[in-house]
Amino acid sequence: MPPRKPCSPGHIDNGDGLSELWARDRTTGKVHQYTSRKGTDEFGAVSADLTVYGDAAVRSASLGTIPAGTYPVPLSNGDFEGDGFADLHALSTDGLLYEFPGRAMQNGSAFGEPRLLVKIGTPWNECETVEGTHTGGKRSLCGPVLAKFKALGGLTFGHPTSDTVVAPDGKGRYIHLKNSAGAEDRSIYWSPDTGAWSIQGGIRNKWSEMQRESGVLGYPTSDEMVTPGGTGWVTTFGKNGAKSALYYSFATGGQPVRGGIYESFLRLGGVSVYGFPVDPEAPTSPKAGAHQHFKAVGASAVTTTFFWSSGTGAWPVSNANRTKYSAENSENGWLGFPTSAEYATNNASIRSDFEGGYIKWNRHSYTTTAHKPNDRTAHLRTDLGGDVNGDKRSDLITVQDYGNDTTGLYVLDAKPDGGLAEPREVWSSGARNFNAASAKWATGDFNGDKRADVAALYGYGDGHNAVFTWFGTPDGGFNAPLASWKSGDGNWWATSSGTPVSGDTDGDGRADIVMMYNYAAGDTRAFTLTSRADGGFDGVRASWYAAPGMW
Secondary structure (H helix, E strand, C coil): CCCEEEEEEECCCCCCCCCEEEEEECCCCEEEEECCCEEECCCCCEEECHHHHHCHHHHHCCCEECCCCCCCEEEEEECCCCCCCCEEEEECCCCEEEEECEEEEECCEEECCCEEEEECCCCCCCEEEECCCCCCCCEEEEHHHHHHHHHCCHHHCCEECCCCEECCCCCCEEEEEECCCCCEEEEEEEECCCEEEEEEHHHHHHHHHCCHHHCCCCEECCCCEECHHHCCEEEEEEECCEEEEEEEECCCEEEEEEHHHHHHHHHCCCHHHHCEECCCCEEECCCCEEEEEEECCCCCCCCEEEEEECCCEEEEEEHHHHHHHHHCCHHHCCCCCECCCCEECCCCEEEEEECCEEEEEECCCCCEEEECCCCCCHHHEEEEEECCCCCCCCEEEEEEEEECCEEEEEEECECCCCCECCCEEEEECCCCCCCHHHEEEEEECCCCCCCCEEEEEEECCCCCEEEEEECECCCCCECCCEEEEECCCCCCCHHHECCCEEECCCCCCCCEEEEEEECCCCCEEEEEECECCCCCECCCEEEEEECCCCC
8 A cells, every 4th residue: 555644634524523534645646535433442432433544445536636746745724714625735845835725526626726825945946146266166056955055154154066966866956065175075965855954074974985865864854963062963864754863973983873773872862871873783693683882972992882673672781781791692692682771770780681681780899790580689688677767667777798898788768657768878888898798787776876776797707806886877877887896816706606686785775786606616605795885895705605515
């Protein structure tokens, strides 16, 4: 079926209150009417019967002919003249807006002769002669090309090297121009679908390499524009409804972005987020798809690759996640094609999703890990409880092991309804400063301020231990940790110590820590670390003993 351009003249028939639809055949120019009718859906509700739009019989009759080559886009606002007949209006390729007045069917047409409403553009029969230093004589410029030339500043923009030329496709028009130094580096191109636009410099050079308007990009749909941040330039293009662009920067040269990758690139932030393309789109293999590399402004190497497949669409993979994805054989590995852009998680990570799993990069530990969809990470968390902000509701405190000897503390605030708020990161050790797996954890009010604190017995693996305390603050966070008691080398093996338990063992209003210690000979001893007013701990003292085999 030939392609059709629809428009609606509103309700014009049969008193059902529904708008009719007109569709103009882009090949023959014939206008057909689809008369709406009411129907009933499966639930008994009255609605429009959409099957009428598939009625082939409608296409055997015509309301008249509006030539598609002269009037590319016909539209209707209904009865424009108020005479009881719906009218059409259309912009001609000469930039003139015409009305086709509706009437009773006459000589096979429900439309009268076209009537000029207004001159919007410059018609092709309007020409002017231009002559300048580098034009090589007088040049005749006409229609929209002339209008664009004048809009750009005339000879201050460039010196035409020919009269207006018909493009090889027989539809478009163009002129080439020289700059003030006499170098031909710019053009103006026009087509009935895109209008007249200029193209110049490195973008023009790349477009010429790609066969200009006859290539995959088609005609320009904009003048050259400065990209956000002022670091480059871009010109957009269109061909058969497909949109694309050529980007240029001094670091990357001119490169095209098109199709699904172009749509995704724009939607997700474009140059401001991903920088400039460094190469054209290329196919992936053996899995069918496409990919294209981008480099952030100021970066020395590729920072993002967009991947596209028919099943997933186009998505970017950036920075450390991109490096890990490449190590896992990219789209041909177990992860498959990406299915999301990067997004932040609740545990200080940047995550990218894929068909077969996900990748996370942690901004504190700088580690990147790939996961199957059902991977569990509960072993990396230690959950504690206590009233961190002093509002008399117990909050959830979570110790998060980021890997690479890096740890974070989170608080999930208790709400008045008994639920919990979203996690808040309140402390991070920084990379390679604290290994959560080397610590045993407890909570309690160690400084007597009615807010929960966190304590960790940290084993260094050589019999040397220390206690660190994080004090709760009124805003529900924690101060930097205080290091208090230390065991000395070879005096306390964390692997022999039980879980620290907190409680006020001496009745001074501050929580203390008690731990059971298991000796190699089989005897057991309880040790107490008594808290001080500053929340630190005095030296450990033995508080109970059981002989071998007695506990």
